[in-house]
Amino acid sequence: MVLDHGFYVDPHPVYRAIKQNGNKPTEIILKTGMAYLPPGLRAWLVTSCDDVEFVLQDPRFRKSIDKAMPLFSANTSGEGGGTPHASLLYDNMANNDPPKHTRLRRPLNANFTSRAVSTRRRDIWQVSTRTLDALAGADSFDLVQDYAFPFSISVICGTLGVPQADQRSFHSWVQTITGAAEPEVLKRDAGLMVGYLRDLVRHKRRGSEDDVLSHLATSLEEPEAVAQAYALLAAGYETTANLIVTGFLTLEAHPEQKKLLWSDPSLIPAAVEEMLRHQAPFNLSLYRYVTETVTVNGTEIPAGAIVFLSFAAANRDDRRFDAPDEFNIRKPRRDHMAFGGGIHNCIGKHLARLETEVAFETLLRRCPDLSILSPAGLLQWKASPTFRGLKKLVVGPGPAAAVTGLA
Template sequence: MTDTDFAIQPAFFTDPFPTLRALQQEGPARPVRLPDGVEWWFVTRHEDVRSGLADPRLSSAANDHMANDESLPTTDAITSANDATRRSLVNLDPPDHTRLRKLVVRAFSATRVDGLRPRVQQIADELLDAMAAGDDEADLIGTYASALPIRVICELLGVPEDHDALREKTGAAFQVVQDDTSAADMAQAFAWLTAYTRRLIALKHDTPGDDLLSDLIAVHEEDDDRLDDEELAAMALTLLLAGHETTVQLIGNGMNALFDHPEQLATLRDRPELLRTAVDELLRHDGPTNPGVARYATEDVTLGGVRIPRGALVLLSVAAANRDPARFTDPDRLDLTRDAGGHLGFGHGIHYCLGARLARMEGEIAIGSLLRRFPGIRRAVPAEEVRWRLGMVRGLVSLPVILR
């Protein structure tokens, strides 16, 4: 892999790891062209990705820079995504990021998240009851992996249970743009989500409750260091998207990996005390942040001895870093007894995931409860027939399973 115009093909999203390993072996960083034609510098080694995640010269406002940089292509999809999220926490740099994170961090305190555990367990049990009453074969994504996190985040935010519509639109928002159709779908999804979020804010403004969205509106209206209108809308949208989409993939990808490693599935079923650390190993092995995190170089940056020029779009490949043999022994092997500490599935530095504790808890409850209820669960199709989404968040379209 020595050509200077290496392009990612759609098949990459089905199994990205051979390509990421080849890029990693070739060097610390190199330009790569994505299916939409935009060139990104892929950074693939753990030490460099970790360093890049904490480097202030690599701006988190990649979409904003793309919209303002005339040398970069602009599409309706890019514009719609940027308009919806430019003021969200994940797309801001200090000092705005520092201010906003301080305003919302209390919503994800250990006390508040741990207090949700009984309700998350209750939701999991209700979904498993419904599965047990149905056929022996089911789609684990549609009936469980997506249903649980979206119910949790809707209850946390205090929003109506528009689950099917939300699932459809968030999936379209995270897809890879390949052609005019997918670009139009993404633009339409962000327009729908933006309008939906603003309706929710108006509803909660009139009838506040004991929920996170009402808390954000109170900060917006009362706090001296308040959220402005655009920040409030972007924050609500980000929590709605990130608050469930990545957890869906944690559960779905995690169970699929366990089916690929039946000895590890048996170990987890027999040793449920491993669940807490198993979630981190599942995130390391095949987590949703794949291929990685977008950044924009505001000045020349050297990573691993390679100079990335000012103005470059940078993809810090968390997925490659989490399988770097320089950091993890035998990294392609799933090992639930491994100490996966240091994985970058939740990021690093000032953008470390606010919802990490909640995601770990949901993953632990979802997978543990599933294995207790259906100890003989197995995949209903061969591994090669499992369908993966074409998206910048790695996840399955469906996962057919036999429950008993």
């Protein structure tokens, strides 16, 4: 099975086809790569809840980036792209196994508990308000570039201790590194990102600030602190911004649900949970590789294979959820897998939930007549195997455009 641009626009037809074939692990070819994932990569895709949970818990499925990099080259189909090379930026907790993963994650745990995050609600609300203030008087605006991204970037940069003035450059670099950029552009922007973060980590080490990056700078060696900072910054705003936008898009596609939410803001936390389940902000998980041949749901996955998990497909598994394709904010399914699971569960899940809740609280209060103005059928989705989100979504007061192509 080839995963091409159509998969990035709407992955659920692919998932339904796999479900009809027994929901077993399926061989795939990634038509479009991203940074360290070359185009034409052959891999296995796991989609059912039971199988995803099995892989998350089985120690034969590993994450070590040093051992995985040669496998990317060995598993390409020759459709294009060069051999990817390991980068300092990717050597973070998301791409490592214990004990290194445990050591890298330990300095962050206390900063991202539910209690620690809840103390930032007022600060996050002020960021959302300032972001909308900057759009005052506009007849319309881009929900992606004018609201969701600036808001999410400001929140994560404030959480970590990144100067506000550097956010525009940071956003540009991350879009290059997490996209399907040309090798020369990727090399340039990755170098700029590494240089910037190295200088910032050194500055934090010399200072006395009480923020996340300062804790990393004093707890880890410089290369490790740089890689951790990149992982937190990139994942900490991209997924949340995408969730805000796809969440609004989903509400527009289900007008009775939007009307219900707009009439009862107390439903916002439940709505966010249902958005996470129904339109997970990830297409595919980060890679895993298998150290020996393993049988999953009757399917043999050979040693050395690259494996991806689809939390989005697992969230629509009818063996786990009743009416899984239905979007219903009065019946949110909270045992979803939008944040992964196992030791690699998303460390920023509480912050992502709070940000998205505040984003919708502010939109509902300040822009109660907001609707999508982008013409139906012209929505452009990012060509990313990992992050699922729109490039642009024009919104404003007035009658909504018909929303099509959203499963």
